[in-house]
Amino acid sequence: MAVRVVRRPELTFWEKLYLPQILSGLKITFRHFFRNLFLHIAHQLGRLTHLPASVTVQYPEELRPLMSRFRSRHRLTVRDDNTPRCVGCMLCETVCPAKCITIVAEEHPDPNVEKYPIRFDIDLGVCVYCGYCVEACPEDAIRMDTGILDLAAYSREAMRLDIHELMDPTLRKPIGDCKLTFPHKCELHGGEMKGSWEGVAGE
Amino acid sequence: MIEFLVIKVVLAGIVIFVVLNLAGFQTWVERKQSALIQDRIGANRAPIFGFRLLGLFHGLADVIKMFTKEDIVPAGADKTLHALAPFFSVFFALVIFAAIPFGDSLDVRDIPFGDHLNLADPIIDLQVAKIDAAVLYIFAMLSLGVYGVILGGFASRNNYAIMGGLRATAQMISYEIALGIAIVGVIMVYGTMDLSELVRAQGQMVWGWIPFWGIVTQPVAFFVFLTAALAETKRLPFDLPEAESEIVGYFVEYSGMKFGMFFLTDFLETIVVASLATTLFFGGWQVPFLMPDGFHFPWGAELPVHPLVYVLLGVASFSIKSLIFLFVFMQLRWTLPRFRYDQLMDLGWKGLFPISVVNVAVTGVVLVFFGEAS
Numbered sequence: 001m002a003v004r005v006v007r008r009p010e011l012t013f014w015e016k017l018y019l020p021q022i023l024s025g026l027k028i029t030f031r032h033f034f035r036n037l038f039l040h041i042a043h044q045l046g047r048l049t050h051l052p053a054s055v056t057v058q059y060p061e062e063l064r065p066l067m068s069r070f071r072s073r074h075r076l077t078v079r080d081d082n083t084p085r086c087v088g089c090m091l092c093e094t095v096c097p098a099k100c101i102t103i104v105a106e107e108h109p110d111p112n113v114e115k116y117p118i119r120f121d122i123d124l125g126v127c128v129y130c131g132y133c134v135e136a137c138p139e140d141a142i143r144m145d146t147g148i149l150d151l152a153a154y155s156r157e158a159m160r161l162d163i164h165e166l167m168d169p170t171l172r173k174p175i176g177d178c179k180l181t182f183p184h185k186c187e188l189h190g191g192e193m194k195g196s197w198e199g200v201a202g203e
Numbered sequence: 204m205i206e207f208l209v210i211k212v213v214l215a216g217i218v219i220f221v222v223l224n225l226a227g228f229q230t231w232v233e234r235k236q237s238a239l240i241q242d243r244i245g246a247n248r249a250p251i252f253g254f255r256l257l258g259l260f261h262g263l264a265d266v267i268k269m270f271t272k273e274d275i276v277p278a279g280a281d282k283t284l285h286a287l288a289p290f291f292s293v294f295f296a297l298v299i300f301a302a303i304p305f306g307d308s309l310d311v312r313d314i315p316f317g318d319h320l321n322l323a324d325p326i327i328d329l330q331v332a333k334i335d336a337a338v339l340y341i342f343a344m345l346s347l348g349v350y351g352v353i354l355g356g357f358a359s360r361n362n363y364a365i366m367g368g369l370r371a372t373a374q375m376i377s378y379e380i381a382l383g384i385a386i387v388g389v390i391m392v393y394g395t396m397d398l399s400e401l402v403r404a405q406g407q408m409v410w411g412w413i414p415f416w417g418i419v420t421q422p423v424a425f426f427v428f429l430t431a432a433l434a435e436t437k438r439l440p441f442d443l444p445e446a447e448s449e450i451v452g453y454f455v456e457y458s459g460m461k462f463g464m465f466f467l468t469d470f471l472e473t474i475v476v477a478s479l480a481t482t483l484f485f486g487g488w489q490v491p492f493l494m495p496d497g498f499h500f501p502w503g504a505e506l507p508v509h510p511l512v513y514v515l516l517g518v519a520s521f522s523i524k525s526l527i528f529l530f531v532f533m534q535l536r537w538t539l540p541r542f543r544y545d546q547l548m549d550l551g552w553k554g555l556f557p558i559s560v561v562n563v564a565v566t567g568v569v570l571v572f573f574g575e576a577s
Contacts, residue, residue: 026534
């Protein structure tokens with residue numbers, strides 16, 4: 001097998017002189033500078049808005065489009081009567097590799113449902129966003145499709161989502177009033193049982 | 204005497220006010236200009252009463268942040284020198300402006316109500332200190348500025364900091380020589396070291412229409428000066444004392460406003476270099492075809508100008524030229540990558556130094572043979 005000699009590209013005289021190369025570099029940066037300056041001014045006047053002046057996404061105002069399969073903050077899907085679809089089968093809690101899900105199940109008045117969660121916590125500080133809970137759920141009761149990414153909090157405690165936040169993705173800590181009507185261990189009232197099946201619409 | 208002092212203090216106040224504000228403003232320019240070059244938007248937050256003004260208040264926010272930050276002095280550091288170093292840097296960068304003339308002599312009697320002041324000497328030089336050897340003074344101060352850097356590196360008791368300081372020293376020595384010799388050519392042509400005289404000498408015309416500026420008489424010296432002066436500012440492509448990706452720099456161990464002062468020094472030195480380039484090579488406050496009594500265009504047209512307007516036009520001319528230089532420096536800073544250290548030394552000693560020496564020799568020969576004409 002013949003040896004192939006790779007020659008390093010030799011610099012020409014003008015490249016060695018360095019000054020023309022500086023000028024060609026400056027040409028590029030000046031072109032970008034004046035193009036963007038012109039476009040920014042045109043945008044302020046409401047013109048040429050189809051030509052973007054920057055390639056960056058202005059994050060808090062603009063969100064990047066997410067893939068439909070993107071795994072973001074969890075939510076619990078609900079039945080028509082605003083009770084969780086979850087039947088407390090513990091499959092998600094079992095499959096969770098990070099062990100961040102805590103479920104306490106209780107008997108459901110409907111014999112066809114059997115169980116439902118009176119407590120459902122996900123510790124997002126521990127969660128690895130693998131999505132196994134969504135895969136494991138036989139009832140399509142948990143999903144990760146809220147599109148919520150800004151999950152930062154000031155304490156570990158604030159990273160724990162309880163059933164209130166999981167059932168209503170718009171809620172953020174601190175949560176004001178408990179709006180759940182079915183019996184549950186209410187984190188907002190120190191873990192006491194709150195609500196009753198009489199309060200649930202349709203019962 | 205009191206009168207003289209008051210005038211000087213007012214002039215110094217104006218210069219320091221303008222220069223410091225310009226340095227602060229440059230933080231904004233740097234952010235926005237780099238953003239535009241890199242197809243970004245740049246800093247646009249920090250509102251005051253809801254006004255964002257394209258993020259202009261970010262510099263203000265920076266200063267508030269730096270003043271309220273904890274000031275950490277590393278254990279084992281020389282506390283006195285550690286505290287002194289940033290002040291050295293800023294001080295020597297600021298005193299340079301004393302010698303730079305930013306306008307022609309102003310006759311107070313031309314200002315409305317100016318003759319009511321009854322000054323003993325109504326002619327004011329728009330220059331804080333009229334020094335006969337201003338060029339020497341400026342180079343002395345530029346060289347002393349490196350003491351702040353080397354002290355900062357030395358007093359921190361940090362190997363990387365001292366490496367940054369050493370790099371800065373070596374770089375300053377290598378480039379200051381080229382810088383000084385490049386200037387010698389200019390001094391030979393105009394025959395003076397007094398900057399205001401030097402600017403005045405640049406007011407003549409060659410063949411009646413080319414301004415007799417330093418760039419016309421000494422183009423090679425201009426390029427050497429520009430390169431060496433960029434190296435003096437310790438900014439890209441010559442930011443080896445800093446070199447964030449390699450050694451973080453001579454101010455690794457500085458925090459809060461002490462770091463801010465080193466940062467400020469960089470901007471101040473950029474302004475120094477811009478105004479020096481203007482003064483030495485672009486005619487300082489000279490406006491082309493503008494004589495003290497008005498415009499004299501080469502095609503014969505004349506436009507008389509009030510003496511006060513003449514002085515103001517000069518100040519505006521100086522400011523605009525300096526700002527253009529600042530803009531170009533900023534553009535260069537965001538265009539070129541950093542030199543490798545051996546390349547830096549090569550360029551300084553094998554490139555700029557011989558070129559500047561040859562330039563002086565050629566200038567001398569030309570002056571001997573054709574010198575009487577100019």
